[in-house]
Amino acid sequence: MNKFFIVLGHTFFTRLKSKSFLFSTAFILLLLTLFANIDTIVHYFMGDDEGKIAVIDETDELYPVLEKALADLDDRLTLEKFDASEEKGKEAVQSGEYDGLLVISYDEAHFPKAVFYENDAVESWNQMTIEQQLQQIKVALATERSGIDEQTLAAIYEPVQFEKVALDETAKTDEELNAARGIVYIMLFVLYMAVIIYGQMIATDVATEKSSRVMEILISSASPITHLFAKIIGIACLGITQMLIIFMYAIWLFKTKGSELADALIEEFGFSVENLALFIYALIFFILGYLLYATIAAMLGSLVSRVEDVQQLTMPLIFLVMIAFFIAMFGLAAPDAKFITITSYIPFFTPMIMFLRIGMLEIPAWEIGLSITVLIATIILFAWLSARIYRGGVLMYGPSRSLKDIKQAFLLTKKEN
Amino acid sequence: MSLRIDNVTKKFGDHIAVDNLQLEIPEKGLFGFLGGNGAGKTTTFRMILGLLDPTSGEITWNGQKIDYGKSHLIGYLPEERGLYPKLKVKDQLVYLGRLRGMRKNDIEAEMEYWLDRFEIPHYANKKVEELSKGNQQKIQFISAVIHRPSLLILDEPFSGLDPINVEMLKEAVIDLADNGTTIVFSSHQMEHVEEMCENICILRAGKTVVKGNLAKIKQSFGKKNLNIYGDMPFDSLKTMPGVLRYQEVVGGCKLQIENESVSQEILKSLSGKGFLRRFELEEPTLNDIFIEKVGERYE
Numbered sequence: 001m002n003k004f005f006i007v008l009g010h011t012f013f014t015r016l017k018s019k020s021f022l023f024s025t026a027f028i029l030l031l032l033t034l035f036a037n038i039d040t041i042v043h044y045f046m047g048d049d050e051g052k053i054a055v056i057d058e059t060d061e062l063y064p065v066l067e068k069a070l071a072d073l074d075d076r077l078t079l080e081k082f083d084a085s086e087e088k089g090k091e092a093v094q095s096g097e098y099d100g101l102l103v104i105s106y107d108e109a110h111f112p113k114a115v116f117y118e119n120d121a122v123e124s125w126n127q128m129t130i131e132q133q134l135q136q137i138k139v140a141l142a143t144e145r146s147g148i149d150e151q152t153l154a155a156i157y158e159p160v161q162f163e164k165v166a167l168d169e170t171a172k173t174d175e176e177l178n179a180a181r182g183i184v185y186i187m188l189f190v191l192y193m194a195v196i197i198y199g200q201m202i203a204t205d206v207a208t209e210k211s212s213r214v215m216e217i218l219i220s221s222a223s224p225i226t227h228l229f230a231k232i233i234g235i236a237c238l239g240i241t242q243m244l245i246i247f248m249y250a251i252w253l254f255k256t257k258g259s260e261l262a263d264a265l266i267e268e269f270g271f272s273v274e275n276l277a278l279f280i281y282a283l284i285f286f287i288l289g290y291l292l293y294a295t296i297a298a299m300l301g302s303l304v305s306r307v308e309d310v311q312q313l314t315m316p317l318i319f320l321v322m323i324a325f326f327i328a329m330f331g332l333a334a335p336d337a338k339f340i341t342i343t344s345y346i347p348f349f350t351p352m353i354m355f356l357r358i359g360m361l362e363i364p365a366w367e368i369g370l371s372i373t374v375l376i377a378t379i380i381l382f383a384w385l386s387a388r389i390y391r392g393g394v395l396m397y398g399p400s401r402s403l404k405d406i407k408q409a410f411l412l413t414k415k416e417n
Numbered sequence: 418m419s420l421r422i423d424n425v426t427k428k429f430g431d432h433i434a435v436d437n438l439q440l441e442i443p444e445k446g447l448f449g450f451l452g453g454n455g456a457g458k459t460t461t462f463r464m465i466l467g468l469l470d471p472t473s474g475e476i477t478w479n480g481q482k483i484d485y486g487k488s489h490l491i492g493y494l495p496e497e498r499g500l501y502p503k504l505k506v507k508d509q510l511v512y513l514g515r516l517r518g519m520r521k522n523d524i525e526a527e528m529e530y531w532l533d534r535f536e537i538p539h540y541a542n543k544k545v546e547e548l549s550k551g552n553q554q555k556i557q558f559i560s561a562v563i564h565r566p567s568l569l570i571l572d573e574p575f576s577g578l579d580p581i582n583v584e585m586l587k588e589a590v591i592d593l594a595d596n597g598t599t600i601v602f603s604s605h606q607m608e609h610v611e612e613m614c615e616n617i618c619i620l621r622a623g624k625t626v627v628k629g630n631l632a633k634i635k636q637s638f639g640k641k642n643l644n645i646y647g648d649m650p651f652d653s654l655k656t657m658p659g660v661l662r663y664q665e666v667v668g669g670c671k672l673q674i675e676n677e678s679v680s681q682e683i684l685k686s687l688s689g690k691g692f693l694r695r696f697e698l699e700e701p702t703l704n705d706i707f708i709e710k711v712g713e714r715y716e
Contacts, residue, residue: 002518003485003516006512006515006516007516010512014504208501209501212499212500212501212502213495213497213498213499214499214500214501215499216468216493216495216497216499217493217495217499217513217560217561218513218516219468220466220467220468220488220491220493221485221488221513221516221517222485222488222516223485226485391468
């Protein structure tokens with residue numbers, strides 16, 4: 001047991017001090033900071049984009065209406081009446097005096113129409129804004145002309161009243177569902193990332209020890225099984241540390257950024273005491289899911305002789321997680337589909353899909369128990385298999401990329417032949 | 418108190434790597450393992466260490482099976498050198514030492530002693546990948562002995578080292594043996610085994626060809642080497658009965674003869690033919706025995 005902690009500590013601290021860990025954590029923190037300050041950033045960059053538009057009003061009526069509408073909407077766009085000819089106006093745009101030239105006139109039906117001149121053909125923010133406002137002016141004109149009053153218009157645009165009532169007493173309410181969806185979303189994403197990042201890390205670590213041949217000394221000091229699991233748990237601790245850092249930082253950011261965004265987010269993702277059970281399930285499935293995938297990753301890592309081959313061999317594992325992820329995404333929309341029910345019992349998918357079902361539906365306890373049992377049994381099976389393959393695999397060198405090597409590694413530890 | 422390898426066989430599929438090996442390696446002192454590539458040396462070592470399970474047979478140290486509970490008693494220098502390239506020498510030795518059940522303070526004291534002894538104390542805070550190959554091997558050696566094992570297994574400890582470093586390491590190995598460590602080692606260089614080991618074992622395709630006390634093996638081998646230098650023609654010796662090998666050298670010849678009495682015949686036949694400068698009868702070298710027993714040149 002003592003050796004277990006020595007290997008665990010070594011795995012944890014060497015990774016913690018590594019440049020890749022520091023950089024990736026710093027990078028995520030930076031992204032979070034950017035995300036939290038998105039308003040300021042957008043404003044800063046858009047601030048430069050002020051538009052001064054010259055307007056030739058051939059109707060002699062619409063300019064004040066449009067100017068008022070735009071002034072209410074956006075202070076970055078200013079209109080200026082232009083009294084000279086269209087040609088002069090175009091020249092002024094080309095010379096950079098104005099950002100655009102708008103020519104408003106009436107069409108045959110006496111509705112507003114416009115031509116907008118800009119230096120480039122790219123669809124600009126200015127263009128869209130003006131177009132929208134003109135459209136509204138047109139609607140107003142049209143309703144006014146056909147004699148519809150504002151109240152009627154408001155009634156037309158009001159959304160229909162639609163309420164859903166679930167007859168099953170235990171079914172989740174809309175609020176609960178929304179909250180569950182939020183948690184499921186986060187859990188799916190975190191598990192997906194964790195398996196891909198930390199699974200890869202375990203496989204790489206094992207392959208590094210193998211390719212540098214330090215492995216033979218390691219497993220002559222501590223048993224391969226101790227070593228294997230110390231490594232898996234060590235990386236898990238690393239992952240938890242990284243996530244904690246990110247999480248704490250995120251909470252601090254949202255707290256200092258003013259409560260509005262934080263409150264909205266907390267509500268959106270359903271972080272509340274009522275969901276405690278769901279959080280506990282999230283934790284259970286996360287740990288089990290990680291263990292299953294990490295065990296397999298370590299086994300695959302023990303089969304390659306060069307670190308460069310890790311990517312290739314862990315590919316199927318990554319695909320498996322991706323498939324689970326996509327099924328889960330589908331399941332979010334239709335959690336009661338038969339397909340989802342079936343996949344929730346397949347151990348590779350259980351952590352994501354069964355958790356999703358628990359969050360979105362009312363699942364009898366025996367179903368949850370059964371799926372967890374199957375999952376744990378699978379983990380034990382793979383742990384046993386991995387430990388044996390690992391023991392043989394770390395002594396095997398040469399180009400190894402195929403399933404045949406798994407068999408060979410397995411046989412290497414076999415007593416009788 | 419000894420390392421017993423009892424009827425050990427190891428098969429990989431159809432391939433027999435070690436075939437019914439029976440050895441008793443006495444406690445203390447040096448035991449040499451010889452054999453060509455694929456003879457089963459490394460497989461035997463790995464079985465002793467418990468990295469591989471024998472297909473049949475048993476290996477015991479002091480009457481008990483070697484398992485991970487005893488790893489603090491055992492030191493291992495693998496044939497393929499392996500250290501963490503990106504880890505500092507000090508961190509590396511501390512980690513490997515702790516895995517052998519040592520405490521950090523003890524490791525640091527031992528490490529200082531060994532680094533000083535190998536004249537590389539200034540490398541303690543360097544990464545292993547920055548060290549020359551020879552110095553990396555010294556670190557590797559330190560990692561095998563830092564916990565003062567009672568059984569030390571050295572797989573090709575001297576390969577790839579320059580003569581100065583070989584001497585340094587050899588001295589260290591002999592010191593350890595004198596202090597009571599049981600050392601089992603294999604080497605490519607026959608002369609190392611010859612000069613250091615009391616007992617040896619030659620493997621060929623997993624089978625023991627020769628084993629036992631080196632002096633006795635040489636004695637019972639029978640054949641001797643005879644070196645003759647003088648001013649006379651030696652051609653006639655080529656066809657003399659009892660002469661097995663004839664090799665001309667500057668000013669003389671080197672012979673291998675069937676047994677020592679042949680030398681007296683040769684001396685008689687040479688007398689009076691000219692001035693005889695040197696006439697020396699030698700024990701066979703390990704190389705001679707190896708070639709004879711294994712039937713092929715070693716290396």
